[in-house]
Amino acid sequence: MMKYRIGVDVGGTNTDGVLIDPTRAAEQSRGVLAFHKVPTTVNVSEGIEAAIRQVLHSSASDPSEVACVSIGTTAFINAVLEADPRRLCKVAVIRICGPYTRQAPPFLDFPRRLKRLMDGHIGYIDGGIEIDGRPIIPISEEQIQGQCEIIKSKGLFNIVLSGVFSPLDNGGTNEYAVRDTIVGILGPAVNVVCSRDVGQLGLIERENASILNASILPYAQRTIRGFSRAMLALNIAAPVYITQNDGSLTTAAKAAKLPIRTFASGPTNSMRGASFLAGLDHQRGVGQPAIVIDVGGTTTDIGVLLPTGYPRQAASYIEIAGVRTNFAMADVQSIALGGGSKIRQADSGAIVVGPDSVGHQIQSEGMVFGGNILNTTDIIVAAGKARVGDPSTVSHLDRTLVEKSIATINKHLERIIDRMKVSPEDINVLLVGGGGIIAPDKLSGVSQIIRPPFFDVANAVGAAMAKVSYEIDTIVEIKQKPLPEIMDKLKSLAIESAIAAGAEPSSTRIVEVNNLPVNYVTNQSTRVIIKAAGDLSPSPTHILDAVESERRYGDEVLDNGTEPINEHLEAPEAPVDVNTYRPSIRADKVWVLSEIDLEWIGEGCNILGAGGGGPSYPAFLMARQLLREGKSILVVDAENVPEDALFARCCFMGSPSVSSERIQGGVEIPAAMQALKQFMGFDDFFGTISDEIGGGNGIQPLIMSGMLGKVTIDADLMGRAYPHMWQSLPGVFGIENGLFPVALADGVGNALVMGRARDGSAVETVLRGACTEMGSKAAVTFPPLTRLTCQKYGVAHTVSQAWRMGRAVALRRQQSNIRDVVAGLLELQNGACLFTGKIVDVRREVRKGFTWGEVVIAPLSNDELEYTGAISTHQITYGADARLIVPFQNENIYAYIETSGSEAKKIVAVVPDLITVLDSQKGVALGTPDYRYGLRVTVIALAGDEKWSKTEAGLNGGGPKAFG
Template sequence: MKSPYLRIGVDVGGTNTDGVVLDPHRSSEPDRGILAFHKASTTSNPSLGINNTITSMFQSNPDIKASDVASVTIGTTHFINAVVEQDASRLAKVAVLRLCGPFSKGVPPCIDWPASLRELICGHVAFLSGGCEVDGSEIRDIDAKEIERECEVIKQKGIKSIVIAGIFSPVDIVHQQEERAAEIVQKCLPGADIVTSKSVANLGFLERENAAILNASILAFARKTIAAFQSAVKKLRIECPVFITQNDGTILLASAAAKLPIRTFSSGPTNSMRGASFLTQNEVKEAMMVVDIGGTTTDVGLLLKNGFPRQAAAFSEISGVRTNFSYPDVRSIGLGGGSIVKKDSNGKLTIGPESVGYQLPTKAICFGGSIATATDYTILANPEINIGDRSIVSSALSKTDLEDFQSMVKKMLERVIDTMKTSADDIPVLLVGGGAVLAPNELIGASKVVKPRWSGVANAIGAATARVSGIIDTIESTETETATQVMETISQRAIEKAVSNGAKRDTVEIAEMDHIPLQYIANKSRFIVKAVGDFDFERETPLEEGFLDDTQSTNETGREDDMNEFAKKAESGEKSRDQKDEEQQDLVDISSYRPKVEGREWIISETDLAWITTGCYILGTGGGGSPYSHMLRLRQIMREGGVVRVISPQDLKDDDLVACGGGKGSPTVSIEKLPGEEMMQSQNELYKFMGVQPNAVICLEIGGGNGLQGMILGASTNMNIPTVDGDWMGRAYPVAWQTTPVVFEKKPVFLPSTICDGNGNVMFMTEATSELMVERAFRAALSTMGSHVACAKGPISGTNTKNWVVENTISLSWRIGRAVALARQTHQIDGVAEAIIGEVGGHESAKVLFRGKIVGVERTLRMGHVYGEVIIEESGLGKVGRMKIPFKNENIVAVQVEADGSEKIVASVPDLICIIDAQNGEAIGTPEYRYGLLVVVLGIVASEKWTSTPRGLEIGGPKGFGMDDIEYKALGTFQKPKSVIDEYGS
């Protein structure tokens, strides 16, 4: 008896449900083994649509037998829609048990969610003993009694979905804290849905926890929906496994997807690109650009040589919630079959972005309507297209306009393709989607243009041909083995994981791998490996693995009776404070906004904070770490009544004591071990030791996460002192002795100093020969203190602060962030670089050094710092210039590489070399550099505090980074940032 061999793919989209039946053994034949396909409008009941689609395909080809079907794979937007629509009937309340010990309390669960979604889902939060360090050792062991007490509270609240999230749980192989906690919860709350964060996502605590919470909230709905999918298949007498596609182009058994529905979010674009890969497997053996032309938009993405889409970023947002799932990097433009074509006031033809959309059959000229669409012009140009009435189109549209239309379509496609390319070389372009006929057969930048048959159902083909994956994201030691040897071991683990997930061993291959050395942590690196393979259909799959009873929807019982407070408030029209804050911020007219300055004190608002955060990361020049979690903490302090006050350094009294603090350590640790009370503790310990109290606080460096620490410390209840509008760097530097006080004073200026790990360990330095020695001593202690500590530095007098400070850098951050926000609000992001230049002093003080795409990144770890080089290639048709930027945590030098290979240094430290994302204006840190990112390189002249003396250049210039052969040449003339207090004060 012949084994089942046919694969069915169904993609349930918002508009259409597409299906395909294919024989994978015939994939190399001209018809690609496609035995049937179907496209129809999506029904309100997706299960009925799946049934109808498969039934129609069976009827179209009598040779297809249910007994020959080996798998049915379904792609769906059903689960993400529940979140986007904030449907209380499909989202359950969730309790979060965070295993964190003394850490992360300043950044509670769901803190960064939209208020409405947070109040809908987040039902209970508890901070419990537990958590691990980066090396896998325990911060604290879990406490069973503590967990049991929380379970009683959860039971009383009627919550049946629980998330357990532990710090560094993905590297917790020995202690298994999340798993042990889950066992305790299961005993206390039998029948509850329990989600461990490590089963959902990888490193990045807040994002992993967010993903786990969303996953837990839709579990009951997912079970019910997937059971309905399986039921639809079973009614057709198809006895085979049912799979659901994931957002990375691979598949999960339906039973596994019912436990991890979040992994199905936004799988549609990936399905289309994977289908494109299948359709061209014998024609194209290299990376190619996939252009999916639909009814309203054209979506363009790069399909890598490994057959998977290039990913967009390490983080992604789902309905305003940040998660650490990476989605395909897709650029959309307003070009589709329904795009409206018209002439502007100057008689110039325009295409889109407006579209008639689903009304094409009634609105387009070819169907008797009155609106000229892209479809009408395409029919006029292609006699072989038999859609609508050609005679009406011929009389309504002119040949001249047709030529303009074709020229414009060609330019639009060429522009977006060039934007998405990672090199100036021509690349194959694959056209899919129902609107592929709009595109010409030749495009500049395309080595060939391929319009394959079956491209209209590429998404269903992608679902049918999706593979099984195994992903390992871990931190490992390289002390006894080389990174290459460790990578080989991790790769084997990824292969074994893919096999355990159902892949056939002899088909598994490594699709992706990455190695990232960790700063300030000796012999430790992060390894990320993804293995993929075909599903092993010969492996026995129990029927219950492929089918779930429709009644397994335990959490639906009593859902309406358990109506949450959000729903009640929504009915009454009442809004929470957070909702009001968010709405007010969204409605801000940026061009007319005025900050609140009372007397000589600037009172920071949430709007101010958002702009300052953006500006701080840009001034980080690639380093300093993301300010995101620190922004959340400060915002929470403000929402709980804390007042953030900023004063001008010139308003300090001569005998004032100005405190200073910041974080030291690895950014990889900081994305897991969120801040607790260690920063405030370090200050308290220092001033208790000294027996004095500070009058104000200043941040160590304005660049990156430390740029917000001054305001956090100042607004904390123990200090309640103003923050000075300035810092000791005017940017970010990799080490704390690269500060302006060290430029002006050779003896140690920050003694005594202390560091605190937040876990009960405090270290003082009371005497030292230099600030460099203080830095070396503290750095040596870092790894044994958890690789991330809070540092409190001895106070500086008001007199010295006024002499040494880089002035008005909080104001500068605010202005930069406002410029970025305004560019977004007015849809002028292409000019964001020029807007930033305008805020930092104009073209005499800053300039665009380069625009292009990152095409190469190299990293290595030396003395705790990540050294490396990023290579950027000029974007734009026919341009071939390059820029390379060496970095040591922060960017050091910008080197222009001409077409003939000659090199010219165009900027160097202490001037600021900032790389921003060309698509949103946000900063890109050195850990985030990756292939294909579109960027703008900005150069900003450094403060004269660095450039006016030989010692300043020796510490903060190229020599401070060991580049003795490079002589600093200023980009221009420094202009002191304009004070917000001076401009807006009374």
């Protein structure tokens, strides 16, 4: 009878195995019949085989009694965290984008060392699609051939294809078509990763994840091949599964193609294993959240367990080794600190711990085992805090070195704990992992450290108790039935399918919901992705299919034999102290922006965008790159420049949904500016100003002034973001040159100038139609305005206000006090906290150049709360059955509360005030395209400028009347 489950975790140092009888999970032993730990071997199959063979022997079990084997591993993410050139390969990245995205090239936000290891080639070819499904430019076979010749000449075998709006390409006309052509030219030996298979909308984040996936692919294939080989040697006929980032199972064949989806499976397994072993899964809703620290031999992984016993899900984006990505996974942070981390002294005298580790060679290279490489375990033994190996081999170590090393280890742990906390109160810590001896008994910010039973194999336990999931990915038309009705049916189908695949019915629930607009203009279709997951049934009647072909899928990839890069050792750069940082102001009162200034301004622009203005992150990267190239970005106060100085206006119009995909190529704004110059006959200008400070548009003038050697005035013409072109203050007040002449350009050779218009609405109607035809995004330039006019019909000091807001978020993040972000923002601008909860529904569509829709937010249940009490003195009260609904048109327009059993709607905020949705876990503002099912959010309202709220023209142009 097949009744047992085997869980295996392959770490950088140890391989853990555990045998569990799930029918005895409620017993004190938690059903653990046997466990074993062996050093991870170079040939991973040997370590897996040894661990499983031992647990079968210890429990006197027969291989025929094994129902399934679930394997999790940190090996892949360890390779990235350590930047190990023996396991990471160079990658060729080909953007399918036409003329777009070049101002934010691949690898732009990668840490420098990872970029050097992975950046093999960057190429651009025609192709990509607009948000309405039309091609940007037809794909060129000749360009593909040219890229293949370059890739072949460089000896590259791992290729990433990153196409604009590729997640919406359901006909396979872009990435898949280019992939087939490349394989036809270069042969089947190349690995081609299509970004649409890796992530969702958000070109930079999706591409980043694809690059990591491609770089680790050969090593992952070799490793997973070893998994299957071990099962053959053990004569285990049960199916082999690999655990994914979300704790669910996937087949070995699928994991070999997309190892990125298993990167965080080790940490997720540890968290689920810790919850299972500590009995939290039987105490849902009881107690407080806890932090799980899993200390391995190479890395330490930290996540948050909610009172439900489930890991906290990642926020709107996550970072892996400093690389920003956006795929779904548990909120886990990993640092290169483990029981085998090497200890060195930097040139400055500072102690450096890691990032490299002796790993599985600790018993031959560690000093307490007779080796000569000093590592964290040696330090702990020398301090008398553990007895491992031969303590006499480290008795000679200098006490100052030992004390400094321990202080550095503790500082690393305390810092990562602080980053994971959302409030400053002390929190309980569940400590698991075989490297846990390096963790002290007390840490700052921690109330108590708990080591559950079998704590050193919690990751293997989590793998054994992994979930079954089922994902529906389909295109639906909403002409005949409303989207909510369709979604409800698909959710039910996903749950039924997960149960049929082996999930235990009572634990199965929806864990992910996404709807992506496709061709809304023509047939009102949307791509729907729904995922259900549940615990594997103790006695499943059906287990996920595993095919024999999984055991054979290509030649084994060998290590390339290169040694790690020998770089000059430096202590890690200390993070900026927000409290003491001061911006650089020259003697002539010109503000010289730094990278930190740009980061904070971008953060503040998102807050002031009220959901619109486009994402600021790509624009921030472009501006930061200008600084790294030696250019200066300067900001001036209006009072310090002549009254008649002209300030050029530049921004993008269109749907925010487009901005995160069809990133600017660098030619759009210059093309629009050139067309306007020719029409109006002006030659030069003093500086730049934005029509709207909100979102990415708030940074565009900084980019332009940096490129041209100009200055940017500390002001804008809106004080926020609005959807309509005429909704700038010069537009609503109807001043000369306020809205026209106006130039529009799309970057593919199309530019037009509208010289005259009946009124502002005519400008909107004509150019919005043109913008829609241009793919719902185009660069806009309006006539330059004098400094005096900018002051009279603008909002002063909005660049510095964005900086202050970004600083407020950074300060609370540094203090591990994210819940206080709202209070910090409300100290800077009058407002109120409207609602705190999680997104339970999102409806959106792209129509006539706008993103329309609404987001529905429900309060958190008691077992989802990470803290209690008000987060601001200006907080609206509501009941547990309340829902906050925020309709949006590019920007959030108004917010109202509905209560179950009542038809009344209580409006709590409306334009011209700003309504901003914050990610509760990071404190960052979300754009309307970022709204996603399950995200924890806090909604705030900020007072609009008095030119909007206390003038007739402002209220008519920016108040409720303007939106019907």
